[in-house]
Amino acid sequence: MAKQVVPETERRRRRPTRQGTVLSEKLIVRTALRMLREHGSTGLTARRLGAALGADPSTLYRYFAGLDDLTRAIGEELMGRALDTWTATGEWRSDLRALGRAVHASYLADPQAAVLTASRVTGRPREIAVDETILGILRGAGFPDADAVVVYHAFIDLTLAFAALDAGTLALTDEARAADEEMWRSTYAELPAGTHPHIAATARLLAGRMNHSAYPVVLDTLLNSAAEQLAWAHARRHPDPADT
Amino acid sequence: MAKQVVPETERRRRRPTRQGTVLSEKLIVRTALRMLREHGSTGLTARRLGAALGADPSTLYRYFAGLDDLTRAIGEELMGRALDTWTATGEWRSDLRALGRAVHASYLADPQAAVLTASRVTGRPREIAVDETILGILRGAGFPDADAVVVYHAFIDLTLAFAALDAGTLALTDEARAADEEMWRSTYAELPAGTHPHIAATARLLAGRMNHSAYPVVLDTLLNSAAEQLAWAHARRHPDPADT
DNA sequence: CGGTTAAGGTCAATAGTGTTGGCATAAGGG
DNA sequence: CCCTTATGCCAACACTATTGACCTTAACCG
Numbered sequence: 001m002a003k004q005v006v007p008e009t010e011r012r013r014r015r016p017t018r019q020g021t022v023l024s025e026k027l028i029v030r031t032a033l034r035m036l037r038e039h040g041s042t043g044l045t046a047r048r049l050g051a052a053l054g055a056d057p058s059t060l061y062r063y064f065a066g067l068d069d070l071t072r073a074i075g076e077e078l079m080g081r082a083l084d085t086w087t088a089t090g091e092w093r094s095d096l097r098a099l100g101r102a103v104h105a106s107y108l109a110d111p112q113a114a115v116l117t118a119s120r121v122t123g124r125p126r127e128i129a130v131d132e133t134i135l136g137i138l139r140g141a142g143f144p145d146a147d148a149v150v151v152y153h154a155f156i157d158l159t160l161a162f163a164a165l166d167a168g169t170l171a172l173t174d175e176a177r178a179a180d181e182e183m184w185r186s187t188y189a190e191l192p193a194g195t196h197p198h199i200a201a202t203a204r205l206l207a208g209r210m211n212h213s214a215y216p217v218v219l220d221t222l223l224n225s226a227a228e229q230l231a232w233a234h235a236r237r238h239p240d241p242a243d244t
Numbered sequence: 245m246a247k248q249v250v251p252e253t254e255r256r257r258r259r260p261t262r263q264g265t266v267l268s269e270k271l272i273v274r275t276a277l278r279m280l281r282e283h284g285s286t287g288l289t290a291r292r293l294g295a296a297l298g299a300d301p302s303t304l305y306r307y308f309a310g311l312d313d314l315t316r317a318i319g320e321e322l323m324g325r326a327l328d329t330w331t332a333t334g335e336w337r338s339d340l341r342a343l344g345r346a347v348h349a350s351y352l353a354d355p356q357a358a359v360l361t362a363s364r365v366t367g368r369p370r371e372i373a374v375d376e377t378i379l380g381i382l383r384g385a386g387f388p389d390a391d392a393v394v395v396y397h398a399f400i401d402l403t404l405a406f407a408a409l410d411a412g413t414l415a416l417t418d419e420a421r422a423a424d425e426e427m428w429r430s431t432y433a434e435l436p437a438g439t440h441p442h443i444a445a446t447a448r449l450l451a452g453r454m455n456h457s458a459y460p461v462v463l464d465t466l467l468n469s470a471a472e473q474l475a476w477a478h479a480r481r482h483p484d485p486a487d488t
Numbered sequence: 489c490g491g492t493t494a495a496g497g498t499c500a501a502t503a504g505t506g507t508t509g510g511c512a513t514a515a516g517g518g
Numbered sequence: 519c520c521c522t523t524a525t526g527c528c529a530a531c532a533c534t535a536t537t538g539a540c541c542t543t544a545a546c547c548g
Contacts, residue, residue: 119412135442154458161405168363198379225465
């Protein structure tokens with residue numbers, strides 16, 4: 001059984017569960033997100049999700065090919081949320097910055113889910129929509145296709161990579177985070193200047209920095225570099241007589 | 245049992261296993277890396293590792309507090325390998341670039357292990373050594389402490405984030421990768437120009453790009469930006485009369 | 489409406505997982 | 519050479535994802 005999953009759009013009969021709830025992909029994904037929030041990034045199990053839905057765990061396999069498939073659907077949901085909070089202004093740089101931050105923020109809003117999904121390509125509609133949007137912004141700004149593709153690649157990978165990394169620290173349980181911070185204080189902050197002069201000298205500054213994400217800083221350097229690249233490409237096509 | 249683990253340095257008695265092998269932290273970590281390479285990033289299990297070592301699975305708990313602890317030790321091993329392949333030249337930019345690439349390469353050399361460890365801070369000696377080295381390069385180059393900390397933070401997070409992301413695609417089993425690439429061709433490459441004009445227009449270029457890592461490109465933009473920052477900081481302290 | 493079909497629910501079972509308490513044996517210090 | 523105890527093994531527990539068989543009932547067609 002459960003070999004083939006009926007696509008959500010062709011689903012016809014909706015039999016209520018023994019406990020009364022009527023299932024749907026959306027309900028399952030939303031419940032899964034809640035489970036992740038409540039029980040941590042390893043707390044999403046078929047049994048637990050089934051119990052929360054008032055359904056047998058095996059029922060999930062009528063909607064998803066496996067937990068892996070469900071995971072991709074969760075990622076798609078996060079991408080969709082990011083796209084929904086974003087609006088275009090027409091200025092390519094601020095549009096890209098806003099879009100990157102929206103994706104990053106959307107993942108960080110559900111860190112436990114982000115940990116599971118950020119490094120996976122889903123190939124689902126809203127993810128494709130994000131890609132199309134980014135390429136559209138770049139090409140609309142005048143980037144030659146070859147340059148647009150390079151910037152697009154760096155932009156999307158950078159954003160997802162930081163989403164995964166930053167979500168990782170947020171997703172720790174309170175307990176684990178406390179242990180981590182304690183570890184930090186007891187090792188990094190206490191290193192003797194004799195063996196580790198540079199860490200010792202900057203320990204105070206480090207403590208203030210490491211709590212924040214480096215994503216905004218790196219994103220801006222990428223956008224700056226892209227802007228220069230665009231200027232060159234433009235100059236090459238419309239040479240300024242004063243430059244010769 | 246297994247509540248407290250004896251530190252490797254204080255280990256005295258080494259009783260051979262029933263099948264003759266003599267255990268050690270190093271041997272366990274190396275064997276774990278092999279298991280990951282052979283069986284994928286989810287293929288490291290206590291039972292399997294025990295079998296490969298010729299020991300009972302529970303014996304592992306005499307060496308590590310849990311599989312989680314073992315995972316951190318694996319990350320530490322990858323960091324150490326990166327540091328071993330790197331040598332300083334004294335030129336801060338090329339040193340940083342080489343170090344970043346060494347870490348990135350070390351993780352990608354064991355992608356399945358990298359997936360498990362790249363987003364975790366171990367706090368172990370060789371990881372700290374890498375941090376100390378980076379800060380040393382930056383401060384030695386003349387970066388004021390505040391700037392050095394910002395660049396350090398961006399540098400290390402960028403490197404680890406891309407290591408995790410890029411390892412993720414490399415770590416897929418041949419089967420899963422084939423499915424992924426097929427998915428890519430059947431969705432992205434086939435999107436009609438009507439609904440997704442920008443992806444359609446650049447599909448060929450994208451296919452060539454997405455196989456490579458965006459890390460080198462982004463790393464260089466970060467180093468360029470840092471160099472400018474350094475020039476400004478330097479100019480502020482030694483104003484050039486010609487600039488006024 | 490009434491009959492038929494199969495979607496979509498449940499149940500039970502399989503083969504795996506991390507982890508721990510209890511026990512035994514042999515290594516190495518005194 | 520004896521004693522202690524570190525370090526190995528065994529058995530058990532409470533989990534996990536997933537599947538095949540079964541059964542109920544929703545929805546379509548005449």
